[in-house]
Amino acid sequence: MGEVPGLRERKKLRTRRALTAAALRLFMEKGYEQTTVSEIAMTADVSTRTFFSYFASKEEVLLFNSRENLGRVLRTVAERRSGESAADLLARAVGAVFDVVSADAEIEWEIASVNHLIMTVPSLRAHALLLLFDTQREMAEALHRACPDELDLVEAAAAVGGVVGAVKLAGFIRLNRGAPPAEVMAACRRAAEMALAGLRAISTPPA
Structure with missing residues (x-):
């Protein structure tokens, strides 16, 4: 607590x-x-x-939630439970972010608004791409450190990229179709679950 x-x-x-x-x-x-x-x-x-x-600037306002969420993911990943698989650890880390966001309609609206601005303001797109790259790099490195027995750095990068990419694309598609923030978050959560199911299938040895 x-x-x-x-x-x-x-x-x-x-x-x-x-x-x-x-x-x-x-x-x-x-x-x-x-x-x-x-x-x-x-x-x-x-x-x-x-x-x-x-x-520090107007741009920094748009980045605050992303940095807070990254911090939640990194803290969760650093506290891998005994016997926890990389897929389950990544699921728990991503789920921690979804739980915080979904519990607060204001944060949900803020994230949806930021993503809408990124889609519609050209000057923000390049910075958003760099932030996305840095976020995934930090997540992949943290996952590899937590699960060196299960994933090398390339595999950790692929796992993180698959989940984050699925979440981002699902969210942007729902936003582009005018869905309200709660529906956008539901789509993001579903996309994460599908990507994680694929990761579990790959990492589970055949019977």
Whole structure:
């Protein structure tokens, strides 16, 4: 059971969430390029200086949830249970992210909004691709460290790439068809389960 955040941490979290929500709503209403940092700060009822104490730029607002989710995955993978297979470990790590996101409609909306912006704002696409590459690299390296008895680095990369690729593509397809955030997350979860089922089938020796 995790520690309950103190008052200071809860206040910081509320401010960060207010800035994120304000930024995403402005990006969706006005456009990413047309929105300024001062407008985001004003909408969140904080100073521009406060904005920069949380985020280095507008772009950083879009990356925060991705980095938090990566942190959850890496922490889970680092705590491999005795006898746990690589496929089951990866399933538990990805499931931990889905559980957190699905339990909070605001986070669900934030992630869907970020993905919509990535699909529609050309200046964000290159950065999103680099972030996706770095995320998968870190996940693959962590999975290999946790399961050196089962996967070499190439196999770990293939496992991570298959799951993350399935999740991203399923999510983007549902978003592109106008599905609400909850349906997008359901599609992502189903895609992950299918990719993991394939990984288990490959890694299970024939009877």
